[in-house]
Amino acid sequence: MKRNLAILLAAVLLVSPMLFGCTQQEAVSPEGDGGEEQITITFPHWYWSHGGSFDQWIEGAVKDFTDEHPNVKVEPVTIAYEEYWNRLDIAIAAGTPYDIMAFGDNVGNYIENGHLLALDDYIDMDELKKNFNDIQNVYIPELAPDGKTYMIANVNAFYMPIYRPSVLKKAGWDSFPQTFDEFKRMCGDLQAVGVMPYGMMTNPGNFTEQWIDLSVWVIAQGGSWMKNGAPNFTSDEVKNAYSCIKELYDAGYIVKDTDKGTYRQMFGTGEIGVLIDGSWVYSTAVLADPSVEGDFAVADTSLFPANKFATAWEGFAASADTKYPEECGALLMALTSAPQMRKFLDTASILAPRTDIFDDTEYEKQTFETFPWLETFVENADNVQGSYPTGVPAAKYTEFTKIAGTALESVLYDNVPVDTAMQTAQESAEALLKS
């Protein structure tokens, strides 16, 4: 009996240090150099652990900021991309939102629910108006009912046809096709030499990633998801977009059952012929296969007469509950400044929505020597159209994208005629907007 009690006591003593030792200690921050209060800004992002140079850029950018602001500590919070907004939602629901957060075109929902800080009083609005393009000054403010600025964009994502010339040459093509019919012929030739012709997201249920790939085809034809404040699913352009995808899918020209990150890597290794994607594909492709350097090209065509390219964006915002709005504003301005965006371009091959990136002619020359294909992106910067369905309230955006994705799945998997699927989608979208 006594022996058993002794064993029990020993077990409790053994476990106790583990329990108390596991508790994180509260850090006592020293005062800054000028005796100012030391503050900590929490900054979650997937860049911190993404690799492919994103982590290098963000670590360097934050270090440059904290060197200039020694009383500010930026606490990195690594959250994987797949789980990012779930974690944000949990933190917001628990009343412990992070100070700085990243968003894409899902920012509208967070603005409407009052979770984000209006930045107008904390950032240089003249700088934004003068040196940022329509993504910052038109598309993003459209998402805010009060017209204020809640986000500063750092990624200007527009989607153009990307290919490796050596892979097309293997299939007998010295240049990229200029029409959809030529594109189909090229796909057949690629397939004949064992290359999967085209990569886009068709996995069931992956509505978020399907949305931009669908938008690429709709906008390429000069179409739009909404027209005059009403859903536009039954327009010729949207129907044609779905019909084109259906043709490619049925012919076996589109990769199946593969996530986007994987098929971007497959493009890098030459297993997939064409992506319609953003400039970041270069840095991903080079990591997958270094021979991509010098063998990477962007086609100056959307395959249709309208010649428009879909665009999306990402950026940073601050929490409405942050205790440090001025410091957050300063950090956001620093992260999206011209010098930092040039570094971002150099390390991650991503264009920022700034109009002054290439004001430095020496930098411009150097960049186009390093990334010759980037000129095609820059030249087509005015041929873009936002993928966000203008007129759809932010709270209904996710449901709207599900309607588009569900229609695609019914066309591809259930062989529902495109006209029928678009009619169903139209009715669903109208009901959604009325509700």
Added chain:
Amino acid sequence: MRVKKLHAGRPGAGIYILLVLVCFVALFPFYWLINTSLQSPEELFKLPIHYFPTNHLFEAYGEYIRDSSILVWLKNTLIVSGTTCVIATAVGTPAAYALSRFRFRLKTAYTFLILFTQMMSAAFLCIPIYMVFSTLKLTNNLLGLIIIYACTMLPISIWFAKGFFDALPVELEEAARVDGASTLNIFFRILLPLLRPGIIATGAWIFIAAWDEYLYAYTMISDQTLWTNSVGLASYIGQYSTPWDQIMTGAVLVTLPVVFLFMYFQRHIVSGLTAGSVKG
């Protein structure tokens, strides 16, 4: 009624072929895991498929261990899983004994309550738990995670152990009581030694459940230095690319401790899981 006798003859070749096929199907995914972990990123998606590794095992794994935080994740997971296992087993076993042997008021309600907690999924509970733990400053530390795991796995631990206690004849205890043994004596000196395989099986189950758990781990922990295996491996899935070779390498390394655990305790685990299946 005539009872057909089972002849204990040597199994035919057909049985062996079937067993080999089943083993192949069961082991192939693990082989593929190792094979993928030993491919370079450029070769992962090339055709024809590489069925055999191209990198050297020790070099590839050594590089991964050096360049990643896998050892930190393993350490954190070991702390969390080990402590959870000890707590849940140490608390659950006496609780199971009480449920199995004692009669007390509201016993049925208490038993039902234990089962009821299992009807609530982690997805349902994680936000309220996060809110409470955030107020108690228990987020972003391993103690908070241990408390959650111990509480969520305790009901199952109690239920498993109760089954083992129920299988033991009451006459054993009655005989010991006649000889003057107290309840605690009976528990520690008679029942626990008999139930060792069952307790090990329960402990192993709890350890593995805590080892693999993801939802609470990624919700409660934001500090990279406190990540567990599951959160660490999930962090590889990026926005623009996913290094599958590294994910597979990490997956092999985090599987190994559980494999060794099973190998060491397999005799006890098997006898624990099958205890009571044959009345003797």
